[in-house]
Structures are given as structure tokens and as C-alpha cells.
Amino acid sequence: MNEIDIYDVIRNPVITEKATLISENGQVIFDVSKTATKAQIKEAIETLFKVKVKSVNTLIRKGKVKRFKGRIGKRSDVKKAIVSLEDGQSFDFTTGISG
Numbered sequence: 001m002n003e004i005d006i007y008d009v010i011r012n013p014v015i016t017e018k019a020t021l022i023s024e025n026g027q028v029i030f031d032v033s034k035t036a037t038k039a040q041i042k043e044a045i046e047t048l049f050k051v052k053v054k055s056v057n058t059l060i061r062k063g064k065v066k067r068f069k070g071r072i073g074k075r076s077d078v079k080k081a082i083v084s085l086e087d088g089q090s091f092d093f094t095t096g097i098s099g
Contacts, residue, residue, distance in 0.1 A: 001043055009036045009044040014080065026085045032058070034079045041081045052086040 014029040022029065032041055038056040045053050063075035
């Protein structure tokens, strides 16, 4: 998988209160492409951050219906991946990617 493909699979990390609490257990949450498989996500994380991945769980968060000036719109659905790292593995994606 080349570097362009990696960035097509992994969109961005999720930085919320819940994601921060989960990170204490060796798990990290990313927004990923809707068409990405668990194997592709695992390979991309291991290649990009040079860590060992234990498992990948995915979910699709359905978009909300929102109103703006009386017009109804809908946010897009988002696929999220919860990545569990092997024991002793960690990385800090807030400082940027070196390499």
C-alpha cells in the first residue's frame, strides 16, 4: 500500500473526550473511508505509525438531519474505526507524522 492509498483509507483522528478516555486502554479512534476494510485499516495504521495493531472494530455513524434557515439538510454518514494496539504499543498522533 503506497502513501497515497494510506491517506485515502485514514481520513483523520477523532479527538473527543470519549476518544481520550479510550486511549488510556491502548485504543485509538479514526475516521476512515466508507469503503475501507478492517485489513486495509490495520495495514495503513501499522505502516503509517509503525505500531502493532491487535484488532480493528468499525462502525458507521449515521448523519443527523439538521435545519438551516428553514431548509432541511442531512449530514453525511461517517465510518469510524476503533483500533486496539498491542500491549506496550503507543503513539502520539497530535504531534504530527515523522518519516
